[in-house]
Amino acid sequence: MAAYARHDASFFSQRAVFFIAIVLVHLALIYLFESGLATRIIKAAEPPLETTIAQDVKQRDAPPPPPPPKMERPPVELPPPDVTINVPVETQSTAITNTTTKHVDAPPAPAPRQVVSTTASILKAPPTQDFYPPTSVRMNETGTVIIKLCAAPDGSVQGNPTVATSSGSSRLDEAAVRWGTHVKMKPATVDGKAVEGCANLRVKFVLQDS
Numbered sequence: 001m002a003a004y005a006r007h008d009a010s011f012f013s014q015r016a017v018f019f020i021a022i023v024l025v026h027l028a029l030i031y032l033f034e035s036g037l038a039t040r041i042i043k044a045a046e047p048p049l050e051t052t053i054a055q056d057v058k059q060r061d062a063p064p065p066p067p068p069p070k071m072e073r074p075p076v077e078l079p080p081p082d083v084t085i086n087v088p089v090e091t092q093s094t095a096i097t098n099t100t101t102k103h104v105d106a107p108p109a110p111a112p113r114q115v116v117s118t119t120a121s122i123l124k125a126p127p128t129q130d131f132y133p134p135t136s137v138r139m140n141e142t143g144t145v146i147i148k149l150c151a152a153p154d155g156s157v158q159g160n161p162t163v164a165t166s167s168g169s170s171r172l173d174e175a176a177v178r179w180g181t182h183v184k185m186k187p188a189t190v191d192g193k194a195v196e197g198c199a200n201l202r203v204k205f206v207l208q209d210s
Contacts, residue, residue: 117190120151120197124184131179132205133171142206143167145176150198151185164200176203 133141146165150158161180163173180201188197 115191118188120149120188120199121186122183122201123155123186126179126182128175128179128203128205129208131175133175136169136171136175136205137207140207141169141172143169143172144202144204145173146200146202147176147180148198148200149180149183149185150196151187152196153187153194155185155187157181157183157185158196161201167205172205175205179203 135141145163145167147161148164149161152158157180161177163177166173167176180203183201185199187194188199189195
C-alpha cells in the first residue's frame with residue numbers, strides 16, 4: 001500500500017510539472033503577443049518584399065520629317081513677238097440671217113362646207129280655167145294672184161294656201177286658194193334630203209276666146 005502511494009505521488013508530481021510547464025509556455029506566448037515582440041520577430045524573420053513599379057511608356061509616333069522645300073525656278077519672261085496678220089474682210093457672212101421680208105400669213109381656215117338646198121316647186125297642177133269663177137268670166141275679170149303654199153317632205157300640201165299678193169278681185173283670190181289645194185308639190189331638199197318647205201306660186205287668170 002505504501003508502494004502504491006509512492007508511485008502515485010511520483011505520478012502526480014510529474015503531471016504537475018508538465019502542467020506547470022505548459023502554463024508557463026502559454027503565459028510566455030501571451031506576453032509576447034501582448035508586448036508586440038512576437039510581431040517584430042515575425043517581421044524580422046520574413047524576407048523583404050521588393051516592389052517593382054512597371055510603367056507603360058507609350059511610344060508616340062514621331063511626326064514625319066517635313067518635306068524638302070521646293071525649289072521653284074523663276075519664270076523667264078520673254079517679250080511677245082510683234083506679229084501682224086492681215087485677215088481679209090468677208091463681204092458675205094455665212095451666218096444664218098433672216099432673209100424673209102414678206103409677212104407670212106397663217107394658212108386660211110378651211111372654207112365651211114356648202115349646203116346644197118332647193119326650194120319647193122310645182123310638180124303637178126290642174127289648169128286654172130277649171131277654177132275660174134263664172135261671175136268673173138261674165139264680168140271679164142282677169143288678174144294674177146300670188147299664193148304661199150307649204151309642202152311636206154312627201155310633196156303633199158300642208159295647211160291652207162294663203163294669199164301673198166292679191167289680184168284685186170276677191171273672187172279670183174279665192175279661186176287661186178282653191179286651186180292651190182289641188183297642186184302636187186316637189187318638196188324642198190337640203191343636201192339631197194327632202195324637207196318641209198314653202199314656195200310662192202303665181203296663179204294667172206286669163207279669159208280664153210270661145
